[in-house]
Amino acid sequence: DTEVTQTPKHLVMGMTNKKSLKCEQHMGHRAMYWYKQKAKKPPELMFVYSYEKLSINESVPSRFSPECPNSSLLNLHLHALQPEDSALYLCASSHGQGGQGGELFFGEGSRLTVL
């Protein structure tokens, strides 16, 4: 059983919709990550939060807006997405001690389809 929980598992949205992806972990990890994965490609880093502060934004378009309300929760707010944004969105967490991540613990992902 994964200790990183992502909801929803599947999401279908129109280009004018506003929706959110949610991620939760209760392992006391201080670093949390969002990755985007297209079919037959490796995960691509989008955002990293360390100690609840945004530490990495990999030049992600502003239609993706991350939020870290507390050390256990990570959200990804979606607005005015394009069909090419359809992908598997993966959340991960790590101990995040000393500025190094260590191994990542992944959720099962949220499959997003933009119509």
Added chain:
Amino acid sequence: SQELEQSPQSLIVQEGKNLTINCTSSKTLYGLYWYKQKYGEGLIFLMMLQKGGEEKSHEKITAKLDEKKQQSSLHITASQPSHAGIYLCGADNPGTYKYIFGTGTRLKVLA
């Protein structure tokens, strides 16, 4: 920026056969991680290597790190259908949380 290249891209083997997957970094490796992903699911951590020459094993999977060559290999002995999936190497850099993944190797094991 650092890139991780894996070879082969895909592999189909008969059950019981041994196989090796390689991961080569474009920059110095400080930590190398191996993950397995089932299709459409999250990644599962397998092993972490941090020192040159380090070798770790778990069940039938052995990983090695050649720091000088900026390369790691993952070897599966006597493969089983349960080994099927996508294998990804990952790397991070000291002082940052920038964690990247290799190009991936898709493994099929025929029963």
